[in-house]
Amino acid sequence: AITEDVLNNRRFPDDFLFGVATASYQVEGAWNEDGKGESIWDRVCHTVPSPITNNDTGDIACDSYHKYKEDVALLADLGVDFYRFSIAWTRILPTGFNNNINQAGLNYYKNLTKELRANGIEPVVTMYHWDLPQSLQDLGGWQNELIVDSYVDYARILFSELGDSVKYWLTFNEAKQVCDGGYGVAQKAPLIESPGIGEYLCAHNLLKAHAGAWRLYDEEFRKDQEGKVGIAIDTSWYEPFSYNSTADIEAAETKQQFSYGWYANPIVHGDYPWVMQAKIAVRSEQEGFGKSRLPEFTQEEIKYIKGTYDFLGLNTYSTSLINATDDPDPSKGWAQDAEVIEWQPDEWEGSSSSWLKVVPWGMRKILRWLKETYNNPRILITENGYSDNGTLADDKRISYYQRYMSSLRDAMELDGVDVMGYCAWSMMDNFEWLAGYSEKFGLYHVDFNSPNRERTPKKSAIWYKRVVETKCVVDDCVDAKL
Numbered sequence: 001a002i003t004e005d006v007l008n009n010r011r012f013p014d015d016f017l018f019g020v021a022t023a024s025y026q027v028e029g030a031w032n033e034d035g036k037g038e039s040i041w042d043r044v045c046h047t048v049p050s051p052i053t054n055n056d057t058g059d060i061a062c063d064s065y066h067k068y069k070e071d072v073a074l075l076a077d078l079g080v081d082f083y084r085f086s087i088a089w090t091r092i093l094p095t096g097f098n099n100n101i102n103q104a105g106l107n108y109y110k111n112l113t114k115e116l117r118a119n120g121i122e123p124v125v126t127m128y129h130w131d132l133p134q135s136l137q138d139l140g141g142w143q144n145e146l147i148v149d150s151y152v153d154y155a156r157i158l159f160s161e162l163g164d165s166v167k168y169w170l171t172f173n174e175a176k177q178v179c180d181g182g183y184g185v186a187q188k189a190p191l192i193e194s195p196g197i198g199e200y201l202c203a204h205n206l207l208k209a210h211a212g213a214w215r216l217y218d219e220e221f222r223k224d225q226e227g228k229v230g231i232a233i234d235t236s237w238y239e240p241f242s243y244n245s246t247a248d249i250e251a252a253e254t255k256q257q258f259s260y261g262w263y264a265n266p267i268v269h270g271d272y273p274w275v276m277q278a279k280i281a282v283r284s285e286q287e288g289f290g291k292s293r294l295p296e297f298t299q300e301e302i303k304y305i306k307g308t309y310d311f312l313g314l315n316t317y318s319t320s321l322i323n324a325t326d327d328p329d330p331s332k333g334w335a336q337d338a339e340v341i342e343w344q345p346d347e348w349e350g351s352s353s354s355w356l357k358v359v360p361w362g363m364r365k366i367l368r369w370l371k372e373t374y375n376n377p378r379i380l381i382t383e384n385g386y387s388d389n390g391t392l393a394d395d396k397r398i399s400y401y402q403r404y405m406s407s408l409r410d411a412m413e414l415d416g417v418d419v420m421g422y423c424a425w426s427m428m429d430n431f432e433w434l435a436g437y438s439e440k441f442g443l444y445h446v447d448f449n450s451p452n453r454e455r456t457p458k459k460s461a462i463w464y465k466r467v468v469e470t471k472c473v474v475d476d477c478v479d480a481k482l
């Protein structure tokens, strides 16, 4: 078993891409300016009493809507190859529908991509990072199949208006958080709690929307624009508690199929993982449902969704241990349906986020699993990062990045995983969803007490700049003979 971290001193390949990421609601602010419509995160943050730590909101956030030129100047100084940001659907289509296109919103993203290109930075665009138009949520949001067409209409506008300058698209960020968090366990907007039903309905529609957007690009835009369309799926590495237990090994595989596989299996192989279909069918029957709580795709839909990716995105931060169990699990819905116990030992190195334990060897393992499970796909690490309290002397963040990137380098070199690039979360401290501004992930510090939202490079920004420059995470790098 690989459970040790050895710093890799091999240089990353010349064509390997380094970047940093943000998301619209987490950084832009200007929540009601220039014709923008209300999103589900605006609604959640304006709810009284607030469900957000310290009653924080993203109303102003990092004010990137007004400060994008300054942001791009910082990115240029950092030297990154690409910047991953997301587009707010409500800036482009304030009502959610394509009957009313907001030119001011489009201009913001046109200006941002232009500014990036002028500085030699490749835009990598997330088309949906959780800020659904509230008007669409009023109709059921991701639980109403209507949204499939609305999303594809929105995608068409993005491809035709921005496709000249954007060559990398991500249809979704972390579908699992959208669906389980948003419609299962109420941990993300719109904070709906319908475990066991809502998250599966959401995923079903989201997968069709993803496929619709990829097929639209493939049929109508690819020839002229020559870009690539993928999806960012989040998962941890799930390590069997004991390799002497076949049941634990199987349970860990089951958990991963419920996690990355929930979305990747339909997209790569067609249909939900068999273990999800089987477990949810049996449990639904035991619970007295007439049919499985997991919706079924028709044969036509299976074919329509299968193959709709040019690369796979991976957001990964941590690792959990998995035990097989016969006991009922206290979790609900999707998490309970997997019928495993997931936990993290207290003695594992922590961060400012309860779920984020520092386990660098998990990076190599999840990458090898993706290679083996999905026919050696091209992979982009769309997110990886560490939270603390915001100190400028963030040595622990540097250490996290150094060890995780080293483990990633091992996966490429020793296991032959095809990784095209790495994206650090996040470029700067920002609005961390229900945790508000209490958990900081940035390479740049942002002063949220100052109206100017001054950005200051942390020690980690200076360290990352050198990594990007040298393609190397330690001082004494050697060239790999791949």
Ligand code: GBH
Binding pocket: 023, 026, 173, 174, 177, 234, 315, 354, 355, 383, 425, 432, 441
């Ligand atoms: C990403 O989510 C998001 O894409 C990004 O917007 C966010 O800022 C960043 O990471 C940092 O959080 O039930 O307590 O175990 C990370 C996704 C969040 C998924 C925490 C697992 C576990 C919650 N992860 N979640 S818990």
